Amino acid sequence: MSERHPMPRGHDGQGRYEIRLQGQLDDSWSDWFEGFTLANESDGTTTLTGPVIDQAALHGLLRRVGNLGVTLISVNVLRSRQP
Numbered sequence: 001m002s003e004r005h006p007m008p009r010g011h012d013g014q015g016r017y018e019i020r021l022q023g024q025l026d027d028s029w030s031d032w033f034e035g036f037t038l039a040n041e042s043d044g045t046t047t048l049t050g051p052v053i054d055q056a057a058l059h060g061l062l063r064r065v066g067n068l069g070v071t072l073i074s075v076n077v078l079r080s081r082q083p
Helices: 055-068
Strands: 015-022 037-040 045-052 070-080
Touching: 015 055, 045 055, 055 070
Parallel strands: none
Antiparallel strands: 015 045, 015 070, 037 045
């Protein structure tokens, strides 16, 4: 049996996301995270920034992060500044 749960109001799952990981990934990981920009931060973390088309894509991306075995620090939706 499968239950369906509605998304929170005002959030359709589409948009740009920022994902912070513990540790630093080199540029060779860019292909694995297609469409995302990788930035190594001075605090020893990596920030992935890019588009996610829906919740299924977000879960797939998070599975990839999990498969790396790195610590996930945060996942944030980047809100557009346009009304």
